[in-house]
Amino acid sequence: MPVTSAPARSRDTVTRLAAVAVLIVAGVVVALLYRGSTGDAAAVQDRQITVTITAGRADPPVQRVEVGKGSTIKLTVTSDVPDELHVHGYDRKATLTAGQPATLEFPADTAGMFEIETHGAHLLLVQLVVR
Ligand SMILES: [Cu+2]
Secondary structure, eight states, rough: OOOOSSHHHHHHHHHHHHHHHHHHHHHHHHHHHHHHHSSSSTTEEEEEEEEEEEEEEEEEESSSEEOOEEEEEEEEEEESSSSEETTTTTEEEEETTTOHHHHHHEEOOOEEEEEEEEESOOOEEEEEEEE
């Protein structure tokens, strides 16, 4: 039985199946792109960062925080010794009084990577990545 020439009806079915496959692939691509944009760690958000310094150690240890440009950063640091807190790039500073939480709140309106550290103990607390 020859198979070289398929009936016209069968060719229509193949064409329809191909069209459906293209639509499915397009749908998956759109879904992945959509997920990529909403599940992004660098979304614009209000971001609370909390660090406690005890005996020369930061808890949590150096953390990398990624936010979207335009996010609001609320940084709360408590140190067991007097120190100075410094957000590089944004050049925000706060005096740390022993045992008292200090809070800095600022808009992350400049893109880049910025280190947040203490000047007395020379501890790197946060690598703030703004995209
Ligand atoms: Cu500094």
